[in-house]
Amino acid sequence: MLKFITAILTSLATGSIYALMSTALVLVWRSTRVINFAQAGQAVLTTYIGYEVIVRSGSYWVGLIAAIISGAVIGAVIDRFFMRPIFKRVTTGPIVMIAPVVATLGLLGIVQAIIGFKWGLSYQTITAPVSTDGYRVFGSVIAFSPFNLMVLVSVTITMILLTILFQKTNIGLALRASAHSPEIAKLSGIKVDGVRTLGWALAGAAGGLAGMLFVPSSYLYPNAMDVLLVFGFIAAVIGGLDSLFGAVAGAMILGFAINFATTYISSKLVFPMAFIILILVLLIKPGGIFSAQKGRKD
Amino acid sequence: MLKLTASKKRLLFFILLGWVLLLVGDRVGELRQYQGSFVAMYSLAIASIILLTGYSGQLSLGHSALMAVGAYTGALSINSAHLNPVLALVLATLVAGLFGLILGFAVARFSGPYLAGTTLALAVSLPTLANQFPILGGEQGVVFDVGAPPARFGESFSQYKWFFWITCLVALIMIWMISNLLSSRYGRTFRSIRDNQTAASLAGLNAGSLKVVAFAVSAGVAGLAGGLLVMLISGVSPSAFPLSLSFSLLTGAVVTGVYSLKGVMLGGLVLVAIPEIADSITTRIGGSEGFTATLPGFLVSALLIAAVMFAPNGPGQIFRKSNKQDNHTEGNK
Numbered sequence: 273m274l275k276f277i278t279a280i281l282t283s284l285a286t287g288s289i290y291a292l293m294s295t296a297l298v299l300v301w302r303s304t305r306v307i308n309f310a311q312a313g314q315a316v317l318t319t320y321i322g323y324e325v326i327v328r329s330g331s332y333w334v335g336l337i338a339a340i341i342s343g344a345v346i347g348a349v350i351d352r353f354f355m356r357p358i359f360k361r362v363t364t365g366p367i368v369m370i371a372p373v374v375a376t377l378g379l380l381g382i383v384q385a386i387i388g389f390k391w392g393l394s395y396q397t398i399t400a401p402v403s404t405d406g407y408r409v410f411g412s413v414i415a416f417s418p419f420n421l422m423v424l425v426s427v428t429i430t431m432i433l434l435t436i437l438f439q440k441t442n443i444g445l446a447l448r449a450s451a452h453s454p455e456i457a458k459l460s461g462i463k464v465d466g467v468r469t470l471g472w473a474l475a476g477a478a479g480g481l482a483g484m485l486f487v488p489s490s491y492l493y494p495n496a497m498d499v500l501l502v503f504g505f506i507a508a509v510i511g512g513l514d515s516l517f518g519a520v521a522g523a524m525i526l527g528f529a530i531n532f533a534t535t536y537i538s539s540k541l542v543f544p545m546a547f548i549i550l551i552l553v554l555l556i557k558p559g560g561i562f563s564a565q566k567g568r569k570d
Numbered sequence: 571m572l573k574l575t576a577s578k579k580r581l582l583f584f585i586l587l588g589w590v591l592l593l594v595g596d597r598v599g600e601l602r603q604y605q606g607s608f609v610a611m612y613s614l615a616i617a618s619i620i621l622l623t624g625y626s627g628q629l630s631l632g633h634s635a636l637m638a639v640g641a642y643t644g645a646l647s648i649n650s651a652h653l654n655p656v657l658a659l660v661l662a663t664l665v666a667g668l669f670g671l672i673l674g675f676a677v678a679r680f681s682g683p684y685l686a687g688t689t690l691a692l693a694v695s696l697p698t699l700a701n702q703f704p705i706l707g708g709e710q711g712v713v714f715d716v717g718a719p720p721a722r723f724g725e726s727f728s729q730y731k732w733f734f735w736i737t738c739l740v741a742l743i744m745i746w747m748i749s750n751l752l753s754s755r756y757g758r759t760f761r762s763i764r765d766n767q768t769a770a771s772l773a774g775l776n777a778g779s780l781k782v783v784a785f786a787v788s789a790g791v792a793g794l795a796g797g798l799l800v801m802l803i804s805g806v807s808p809s810a811f812p813l814s815l816s817f818s819l820l821t822g823a824v825v826t827g828v829y830s831l832k833g834v835m836l837g838g839l840v841l842v843a844i845p846e847i848a849d850s851i852t853t854r855i856g857g858s859e860g861f862t863a864t865l866p867g868f869l870v871s872a873l874l875i876a877a878v879m880f881a882p883n884g885p886g887q888i889f890r891k892s893n894k895q896d897n898h899t900e901g902n903k
Contacts, residue, residue, distance in 0.1 A: 307683040309631075309690070358879065367828060367882040370629045373686055374824060375878050377631070381817055381871025388864030494864070498813070502694045505687040513683070540702045543695035550688060551676045558680060 278414040279535040280528075285420035287527025288427035292482035293497075293504025294511065294519035295434070296475040301513050302451035303471030304355065310376040311479050312501035313383030314350070316494060318343035318476070319483030320391055323398055323492055332401035339480040347476020351469045354379065387494040400488035423485045430481060431520055434474070438516065447471060451514075506550045512560020522561070525549075577750060584746040591738045595731060603734040604802070605842050610737040611798040612822060613838035617745050618791035619823040620831055625752055626784035627764035632673075632689025633792045634815035635696040640666035640793020641800040641811070645712040646705070659740065659797045666793020667786050674785035679778040685785075693816050697808035711807025714800040737798050744791060749831050751787070760784055814867055818844075821874040827884015836885070844869050 293311065300308040308314075322339030326332055355372065362371040402418040438444035449457040450467045458464050483497060490496065507526045511518025529549055533541040553561065574582070595603060615637065622628050630636075640662035647658040677688045700706045723732075751757060762770040763777045771777050800806040822837030848865040857865075 301683070307687055309686075361879060362882045364883070367824075367878075369627060370623065370828075371878050371882055373629060373683070374820065375875060377817060377820065378871045378874035378878065381814075381867050382875065385864040385868030385871060388860040388867075389858075390860075392858060392860030393863055394860075498694060502687075502691045506691060509684065509687065543698055547691055547695055550691060554680070554684060554688065555676055558684070 343480025667790025670789020
């Protein structure tokens with residue numbers, strides 16, 4: 273029973289980190305129709321910035337805010353000065369289809385190399401602001417700590433804020449309109465380019481938050497978020513790539529599947545489980561579980 | 571004077587190239603022979619990417635994993651099953667191709683982000699699997715020994731020259747076969763699907779299954795290249811196939827122009843040259859450990875971005891700016 277409760281709680285905690293990454297990917301996908309593979313690099317870079325601020329100021333919370341803000345700024349800068357020129361430049365030839373994705377891959381390499389130049393390849397640690405020792409339940413320690421609870425709460429708050437932004441504000445309306453149909457949005461006077469940049473900024477901030485919440489229970493090194501990027505992508509595909517709700521739900525499904533498989537079957541099943549789920553979703557419902565439209569074939 | 575058909579010309583070209591390589595191999599030192607074998611191996615791997623990306627419009631980030639599949643197959647069939655190295659390489663191709671077929675059936679029907687993301691997941695997760703099966707040798711890996719060169723070549727025939735011969739021969743034969751495939755009916759159908767899937771489907775082509783075929787063939791070629799790679803480094807381990815290998819291959823393909831097989835050797839040269847260049851930069855200006863370790867990755871990525879920005883359709887594009895419009899519609903090669 274205790275094992276079961278622990279599995280549920282850790283699933284929620286890991287699922288919420290995946291949710292931040294999948295949300296970041298979905299935000300960019302909705303605004304520019306690109307899977308931003310550089311997201312892993314951006315998130316690690318902003319986490320390093322947060323790390324530096326923590327070292328200077330001594331406070332995790334100042335570092336967290338610095339990471340979120342710098343994540344947003346970096347996201348916006350990348351869209352404005354990197355992605356937009358590429359979309360404008362590469363307009364002929366069959367490479368148009370893959371050029372943006374290839375560009376984000378190149379960017380991922382550049383960002384990770386810059387991190388390597390600046391901070392080296394050694395492992396850094398960020399100390400969590402609250403205890404990472406598991407709670408004691410009926411005299412035994414479970415694998416769920418106050419920090420995990422903090423992760424869960426902060427992700428929930430973030431998701432509520434994002435939902436309010438998207439559903440209740442004019443900016444959210446503009447974001448949804450440009451995602452749904454850029455041409456019509458442009459005709460209605462929405463500055464689609466600016467809205468896209470905003471989507472990238474939001475994604476960057478979500479990535480920064482994901483990094484700051486993930487690293488305290490792991491280590492900080494240039495490739496720290498690569499695995500999270502993969503899980504975030506799988507979660508986004510489960511959710512249908514287009515919907516924020518789907519991204520969160522997909523992340524939770526993935527978190528539960530992985531944690532239950534590792535708790536009850538074998539601890540070696542993390543990657544095989546994730547991969548099997550991805551393949552199953554693509555085989556059975558390629559449009560994503562939460563997408564109302566028919567399977568997307570192109 | 572007899573008139574040569576296009577396919578005869580191609581065969582003649584490859585034989586000529588092989589002869590030139592044979593002469594070159596005799597005249598350069600061991601280091602160059604070793605580097606030359608890497609160029610041949612990378613060229614073959616890049617050809618597999620071009621086959622996939624350039625001719626059927628799919629983007630794979632998992633070719634490092636497919637190479638690993640071929641490499642492990644080859645190493646195990648030499649080590650555990652004691653097969654002939656030639657047979658081991660054939661087996662590597664077949665198993666990787668089969669693997670690609672199964673994977674392709676699940677994802678290759680989709681273009682866009684799905685294949686790229688799924689193959690990325692594969693490239694990240696497959697090396698971790700290798701640590702979990704004792705037969706794959708964990709971090710230590712499995713030894714791959716192709717054997718000393720046959721005695722009839724004489725005493726002075728070095729191991730590196732033997733590597734050079736094997737890789738060049740394999741790469742030439744395979745690339746010749748790929749270029750034949752691409753100029754055949756299949757190449758045309760692949761291109762038609764890439765350029766306009768709806769029109770191709772209306773013309774009666776089964777776009778989905780053709781994409782799966784393209785992915786499987788590309789996976790097989792990648793597996794063969796993986797087998798050659800572990801022959802050159804004489805052993806296979808998970809760390810030989812990092813995700814960055816996939817990125818390097820993609821860079822090589824984009825730099826040579828992803829829509830033409832003509833420049834694959836250029837891509838292979840670039841991939842071999844980049845670590846050398848990085849090395850000479852770091853020995854000249856020094857720098858921290860992090861700088862030394864990440865400089866090659868930085869150069870690869872910078873080259874990838876530069877290629878996408880300035881010559882997205884290959885280096886040839888710069889020289890034929892004037893007829894930019896039709897260089898992709900007629901289809902290269």
